Amino acid sequence: MDAYDTGSNASREGRHGQEGPDAPDVAYAPDASDALNWPDGPNMPNGLDRPNGQDGQDGSDAADVSESGPATAEARTGVAALSPRYQAGAVVALAVVAVAVCAHIGLVFLHVAPSNTLTKQHGAAVDEWVYPEFEQNWKLFAPNPLQQNISVQLRAEVTTADGAIRTTGWYDLSAEDGRNIDGNPLPSHTQQNELRRAWDFFVATHDSDNRPVGLRGTLSETYLRRIAVLRLDRNEAAGPGGVVERVQYRSRTTSVAPPRWSGETVSDRPVYRELPWWPVPGDTEDDGTDDGTAKEGGAA
Template sequence: MDGLTATDRAPCSDEASRPTDGPIDEPADGLTAPDGPPCPDEASRPAAGPADDPTDGLTAADGQPRTDTASRSTDGLADNPTGGPPAADGSDGSDRGGQAANGPGEGVVGVVGQAGSAPAAGPIPSVADPAPGGPAAPPSGVAALAVPYQVGAVVALVVVAVAVCVHLGMVFLHVTPSNTVNRQHAEAVDGWIYPEFEQNWKLFAPNPLQQNVAVQVRAEVGTADGGTRTTGWYDLSAEDGRAIDGNLLPSHTQQNQLRRAWDFYGAAHDADNRPVGLRGALAEQYLRRIVVLRLERGGAADAGGVLERVQVRSRTSNVPPPPWSSEKTTGKPAYRTLPWWTVPAGEARGGVR
């Protein structure tokens, strides 16, 4: 707006046909009538700065460039912030601008913004929450898999859960005192527990083990020329100890197979090495196969040799007591030597695996 009201000046005869490139409420500055001189009150109006005049570059109605742009003042915005012509009394016309904006008789000043400025700020629309019936979040986890993979995952979980329950049940029956249930299912429980999941409670017994037991073996080997030779003693327990030492994940077989075989034999035989009960022959066969297999792997027979007989013995030595203990022990080891066992042809030629 230029701050003028309808009562301040008479409109030009051709105002209705003037271009309307500027704001709707503000007449274009400095335009001339088609056939005559500029309107009386517009010729003396100072020009607003280029930023405030949205009609720069317009032409007159007859197609000729405007001739009044050179005489327009470029400091009109600084001298007259309202963009209106100065009043007759020397004021900047801000009162008249208020009358034009608010109607006659009102004294509110109307200020015109610069051309090209952003529109007046209105209330900021709030971001509405998503509608309750909007799209749901994408599935995650097992639900995100395809149907065949979901079925496979469920089956795997069921199998793992069943295996864990069976294992816990077997261990429970193994460690509980003798009762009707574990006696009835003793074979199934022992088959599940031994040798991998053996439970040894001797460490927590009132009298824990205080001895080191080493299992040793030697063999009679038939040579290629028909002769026979006897090997020295192989300390199989020492070999297992070297394999376990420094190994963060030692094999359960290296830790317990040989020890459990010797304990099994000792429990099934008396002090004279005579079988006790029906498991004596089984314990002897089990221990013999283990030592033959270890000798085969160690190359005891050499090239062309055949294992004919083996002999097993145990070497038991007491664990030295701590320095502060008054307990006295002997440092002399004790040996238990078993008789010679003939190796069957199938075992001697690598039949044991």
């Protein structure tokens, strides 16, 4: 009897309490504790399953499962846990975002940088990218921050349906834009900048007597007149059957209160700048064009 038979009989004796060859031939089901005592190789009985981790001849598989398996599962987190296809996609997406960010920063830098060879050759492309969403305004920093609130207001002279002429009250156009922007996470560029830039354009191209300086001054009047017609129509200033005959702008400027620690004092009284009455030609109401009346200096 070989070693295996002896071991089997001994195991049977230990399990069933019987000795010798008369012990009943009961099928033996080895457990993990028995298998740990068997060396790998030809002495391992055929047809018996080794416990987990002992499938290999030298036990290397068991070492891989017990040592590298859990460690590898814990190490693969984030992008590393993705399949190679998705990892490649993530790398491409990050590369595209990085290139876009670098290009944006470069174009904005060229926009604010002094004139140079690149801006002279590619200035149009830079402006197309920057305006209007990424426009840079240095008034916040230099030479001094804005210290005034400027409100643009408008009124009109209207011919009513029965032929009477009346003058409307002042419409605070800046306050209307402020109400449209307040609480709006994505306000339009028109609401934010159309009126403000039109007024800045007018002030920069007119003298202190509101007379235009050059052709750009006349153009700024036409632009403001067009805005006036659109805003009055939106507010239904003319009423049913009424016609807007003339419009008048004014600005209301108030100083921003300085901080208490500065010791500076400023007047809180508003300062008004009234423009002359401008006639509104019929074709301006229809399509925004003008028949040349604005070229007469803007006076009524």
